[in-house]
Amino acid sequence: xxxxxxxxxxxxxxxxxxxxxxxxxxxxxxxxxxxxxxxxxxxxxxxxxxxxxxxxxxxxxxxxxxxxxxxxxxxxxxxxxxxxxxxxxxxxxxxxxxxxxxxxxxxxxxxxxxxxxxxxxxxxxxxxxxxxxxxxxxxxxxxxxxxxxxxxxxxxxxxxxxxxxxxxxxxxx
Amino acid sequence: xxxxxxxxxxxxxxxxxxxxxxxxxxxxxxxxxxxxxxxxxxxxxxxxxxxxxxxxxxxxxxxxxxxxxxxxxxxxxxxxxxxxxxxxxxxxxxxxxxxxxxxxxxxxxxxxxxxxxxxxxxxxxxxxxxxxxxxxxxxxxxxxxxxxxxxxxxxxxxxxxxxxxxxxxxxxxxxxxxxxxxxxxxxxxxxx
Numbered sequence: 001x002x003x004x005x006x007x008x009x010x011x012x013x014x015x016x017x018x019x020x021x022x023x024x025x026x027x028x029x030x031x032x033x034x035x036x037x038x039x040x041x042x043x044x045x046x047x048x049x050x051x052x053x054x055x056x057x058x059x060x061x062x063x064x065x066x067x068x069x070x071x072x073x074x075x076x077x078x079x080x081x082x083x084x085x086x087x088x089x090x091x092x093x094x095x096x097x098x099x100x101x102x103x104x105x106x107x108x109x110x111x112x113x114x115x116x117x118x119x120x121x122x123x124x125x126x127x128x129x130x131x132x133x134x135x136x137x138x139x140x141x142x143x144x145x146x147x148x149x150x151x152x153x154x155x156x157x158x159x160x161x162x163x164x165x166x167x168x169x170x171x172x173x
Numbered sequence: 174x175x176x177x178x179x180x181x182x183x184x185x186x187x188x189x190x191x192x193x194x195x196x197x198x199x200x201x202x203x204x205x206x207x208x209x210x211x212x213x214x215x216x217x218x219x220x221x222x223x224x225x226x227x228x229x230x231x232x233x234x235x236x237x238x239x240x241x242x243x244x245x246x247x248x249x250x251x252x253x254x255x256x257x258x259x260x261x262x263x264x265x266x267x268x269x270x271x272x273x274x275x276x277x278x279x280x281x282x283x284x285x286x287x288x289x290x291x292x293x294x295x296x297x298x299x300x301x302x303x304x305x306x307x308x309x310x311x312x313x314x315x316x317x318x319x320x321x322x323x324x325x326x327x328x329x330x331x332x333x334x335x336x337x338x339x340x341x342x343x344x345x346x347x348x349x350x351x352x353x354x355x356x357x358x359x360x361x362x363x364x365x
Contacts, residue, residue: 160302165339
């Protein structure tokens with residue numbers, strides 16, 4: 001009897017333990033399912049986010065590439081323009097250089113020709129001045145010689161001639 | 174008497190040919206006109222009936238001795254030698270003053286001609302020239318004579334604003350200009 005009672009207690013305890021085990025196992029399993037479900041959901045969300053982020057990143061990268069491409073295009077255009085301008089400036093500078101050299105040559109030629117002309121003119125002027133001075137000298141000597149050689153009678157005759165000339169000019173008086 | 178005064182003034186002026194002489198005579202007459210001693214002495218001589226005309230003339234001329242202007246002395250010698258003492262004969266009327274005034278007025282009608290010459294001219298030569306010019310200008314001419322040897326010869330005659338340059342200096346200058354001009358033209362034409 002004791003045995004039976006022990007047995008029954010034992011069986012009952014085992015049953016209780018079994019029931020408790022089942023109860024805890026079931027509860028644990030439920031929680032585990034919930035956790036798995038949460039994890040799965042989170043995983044799916046993560047995947048979704050990852051996909052979206054990837055798409056967005058791809059879009060941004062594409063935009064960045066496009067921007068870079070455009071910038072490269074602008075830079076290339078700018079470089080082309082700068083090159084053109086540079087070549088243009090070089091060409092103009094070369095032309096100006098040519099013009100300046102030509103002008104300098106022309107001017108130097110003119111100066112040389114002018115100097116020749118001025119020299120000739122100076123020579124001519126000096127010559128004329130010398131001739132003029134010579135004439136003045138001759139006239140000065142003549143005056144002195146004539147002045148000395150005139151007698152008083154000659155002087156009086158000249159004065160009378162002058163008075164006679166005034167008589168002829170009577171109409172103007 | 175008024176006409177006599179003018180006639181006498183003109184006679185005196187006819188003896189003068191240069192402005193220098195005219196100035197001297199004019200100043201001397203002005204001086205005598207204001208000298209009361211001179212006029213009273215002259216009046217005393219003329220009024221003295223005991224003196225003959227010759228003595229009067231001599232004594233009157235003595236009054237002009239202080240004035241060393243030959244033209245004036247010879248003029249009054251001529252006047253007094255003809256017995257004309259009326260210039261100083263009146264006590265009431267000063268004819269001498271009238272004569273001086275008339276002389277000054279007559280000088281204003283003269284034509285002054287400036288004559289620049291190279292040598293000094295004798296009074297006779299001046300007179301001949303002045304007469305010739307007076308004939309030409311139909312007015313009595315008074316010569317303003319200047320001697321400038323630099324004109325070499327001939328004369329420069331200025332009548333009013335007109336200048337007649339008949340000096341040898343101007344002829345030489347003219348000849349010099351012509352010579353230089355012709356030389357320049359020849360150089361232009363022929364070249365160097």
